[in-house]
Amino acid sequence: MSKPMALDALTTIDKETPALTLADKALQAIQTSIIKGELAPGSKINEQMLAQRYGISRGPTREALLTLERRRLIVRVPHVGARVAQLSIDELNDLYRLRSVLEGMACELAAQHITPTALIQLRRLMDSQEEALAQGDTYFQQDGDVDFHYRIIRASGSRHLQETLIGNLYHLLRMYRYQCTSEARPTKAIAEHRCIVEAIADGDGELASLLMRRHIEQGRRNTEKRLKALQEE
Amino acid sequence: MSKPMALDALTTIDKETPALTLADKALQAIQTSIIKGELAPGSKINEQMLAQRYGISRGPTREALLTLERRRLIVRVPHVGARVAQLSIDELNDLYRLRSVLEGMACELAAQHITPTALIQLRRLMDSQEEALAQGDTYFQQDGDVDFHYRIIRASGSRHLQETLIGNLYHLLRMYRYQCTSEARPTKAIAEHRCIVEAIADGDGELASLLMRRHIEQGRRNTEKRLKALQEE
DNA sequence: CAGCCATAGATTGTTGACAATTTTATCTGT
DNA sequence: ACAGATAAAATTGTCAACAATCTATGGCTG
Numbered sequence: 001m002s003k004p005m006a007l008d009a010l011t012t013i014d015k016e017t018p019a020l021t022l023a024d025k026a027l028q029a030i031q032t033s034i035i036k037g038e039l040a041p042g043s044k045i046n047e048q049m050l051a052q053r054y055g056i057s058r059g060p061t062r063e064a065l066l067t068l069e070r071r072r073l074i075v076r077v078p079h080v081g082a083r084v085a086q087l088s089i090d091e092l093n094d095l096y097r098l099r100s101v102l103e104g105m106a107c108e109l110a111a112q113h114i115t116p117t118a119l120i121q122l123r124r125l126m127d128s129q130e131e132a133l134a135q136g137d138t139y140f141q142q143d144g145d146v147d148f149h150y151r152i153i154r155a156s157g158s159r160h161l162q163e164t165l166i167g168n169l170y171h172l173l174r175m176y177r178y179q180c181t182s183e184a185r186p187t188k189a190i191a192e193h194r195c196i197v198e199a200i201a202d203g204d205g206e207l208a209s210l211l212m213r214r215h216i217e218q219g220r221r222n223t224e225k226r227l228k229a230l231q232e233e
Numbered sequence: 234m235s236k237p238m239a240l241d242a243l244t245t246i247d248k249e250t251p252a253l254t255l256a257d258k259a260l261q262a263i264q265t266s267i268i269k270g271e272l273a274p275g276s277k278i279n280e281q282m283l284a285q286r287y288g289i290s291r292g293p294t295r296e297a298l299l300t301l302e303r304r305r306l307i308v309r310v311p312h313v314g315a316r317v318a319q320l321s322i323d324e325l326n327d328l329y330r331l332r333s334v335l336e337g338m339a340c341e342l343a344a345q346h347i348t349p350t351a352l353i354q355l356r357r358l359m360d361s362q363e364e365a366l367a368q369g370d371t372y373f374q375q376d377g378d379v380d381f382h383y384r385i386i387r388a389s390g391s392r393h394l395q396e397t398l399i400g401n402l403y404h405l406l407r408m409y410r411y412q413c414t415s416e417a418r419p420t421k422a423i424a425e426h427r428c429i430v431e432a433i434a435d436g437d438g439e440l441a442s443l444l445m446r447r448h449i450e451q452g453r454r455n456t457e458k459r460l461k462a463l464q465e466e
Numbered sequence: 467c468a469g470c471c472a473t474a475g476a477t478t479g480t481t482g483a484c485a486a487t488t489t490t491a492t493c494t495g496t
Numbered sequence: 497a498c499a500g501a502t503a504a505a506a507t508t509g510t511c512a513a514c515a516a517t518c519t520a521t522g523g524c525t526g
Contacts, residue, residue: 021311021479047508057481058508059292063299070303072396078254079487079508091392098338098393105334159324160331163305164397254509280478290511291478312478312517 023060026050027067034073034084035175045074045082071171085172089227092176096220099173102165103149103216104209107196109156111205118155122197125151126190133186141186142177146170148193152200152212177219180226189215255289256296262287263297267306267317268408278307278315304404318405322460325409329453332406335398336382336449337442340429342389344438351388352434358384359427366419374419375410379403381426385433385445410452413459422448 030050033039051061065082068074076082114122129144153165192215199208263283266272284294298315301307309315347355362377386398425448432441 023479024311046506048506059480059482062508063295066296066299067303070300078257080489081508094391094393098391098397101334101338105331158327158331160327160402164331164401168397168401169393256509279476281476292510292512295478314477314518 021060022056023063023067026054026056026060027064029054030064031068031071031073031171034068035171035178037179039084041084041179042086043084045084047081071168073171073175085175087176087179087227089224089231092224092227093220095169095173095176096216096223099165099169100213100216100220102161102169103153104213106153106156106158106161106165107200107208107212108205109158109161110152111200111203111208113157114155114200118151119197119201122148122151122155122200126194126197129190129193133190142181145189145193146174152196155200176223176227180223180230185218185222189218192218254293256293256300259283259287259289259293260297260300264301264304264306264404267301268404268411270412272317274317274412275319276317278317280314304401306404306408318408320409320412320460322457322464325457325460326453328402328406328409329449329456332398332402333446333449333453335394335402336386337446339386339389339391339394339398340433340441340445341438342391342394343385344433344436344441346390347388347433351384352430355381355384355388355430355433359423359430362423362426366423375414378422378426379407385429388433409456409460413456413463418451418455422451425451 030039039045045065047058047061047065051058054061065074065076069076069082073085074082075085125144125147129148132144150166153162156162192211196208196211196215199205199211263272272278278298280291280294280298284291287294298307298309302309302315306318307315308318358377358380362381365377383399386395389395425444429441429444429448432438432444
């Protein structure tokens, strides 16, 4: 999942694997382009151009756009067209406020429901991240963090919480994070992750939730600062 | 919005008003059929049949189904097809747990952000509902309740909270509520609504949130009981 | 008779063309 | 030169046919 990958693989469609539908592949490709900013925020999206770019027809392309609309990565207006979502400080704060509440909830549920296996895997992830950090490997930083949060959310055992966070909110979040990326504060962040995991392991949902909300607040400040700098140019 | 309406108007498409797209109208029609149970939970959905039923082609129909999938009213499997979502006690509880947290959050935000105008309208809604209740008019009960919750959520001023609750969660919720409808407990419910509104008016988000979460828990119990009865037949 | 394979039917996925609408460019009059 | 109306171009919405995939039926083999 978070393996190294030729960048082209993310923005190109291979027509070979027929397990997935063309619409799914187009979705992946377009979404990645948007999150990375290759399709600039606010820029217009042309269905035909996109379809041509990926060598498919407009049908699957439209389906992909529909999904991107639900993920708030684009804004569609009937009979007019679609634009890539704009980034704004207000929305960033709104997004993080909701995220904070939901991931806090995820922690409380995870503290009650997590399985021994999931806990072991979570700890193993911590170890490997600390190791990677010690070796100065900053490449997987971003993905590693996302991985951590995903696992906690899944450990909550709540299908709807999962769908809401991972299926809806996180796509837009990743866009903000990718485009307003700082070199982060990996040492601190990973230490905080470790604390949260241990609180969950202790079954102390209240503490885990508190720590998670603070951890996320740190991330918000970081991203907000970057976005402000970006917008003042 | 919550006006009386010929039932047919909900399940039929008029091709006249070209402001909306066919996909939108199909979405409305199919969604209503599902929520009402005219399309039974678990039953298979045939694209061609649906398209024919509404006199449109499969294109817009597919788009509608895509949206219904995101709203969790149907489950789609690539190359296989779509089925109407099944109702289960576990999911009901999961759904309400999330709803409870989110609407609690909405109350806290509303207590801080609500505008005088919105507050006036909210109180007016309470008045009209109490009046309708006094006259024994039980017809708008369900819609009235939904109206109340929508207004609080909108008063929160959080776009993402709004989208998550109204745009995603509430559709499925309405399905549960419609199909597991009890004669409700209108007197109590409306009294509870009134208390929540006053807490918000006082700027006491903490109290409003608490009251709301309890109010929702009552609703959950009610629906759960009905669903259990329904499933034991 | 049970279980597996092959074929036929039905359903979904995809395509390219057409219709409806919006956007852009052009023209006219003041 | 500018504002508004008109026509042309571009873009989205819709359709019907075709291709790919799944499901069901029937026959075959053990």
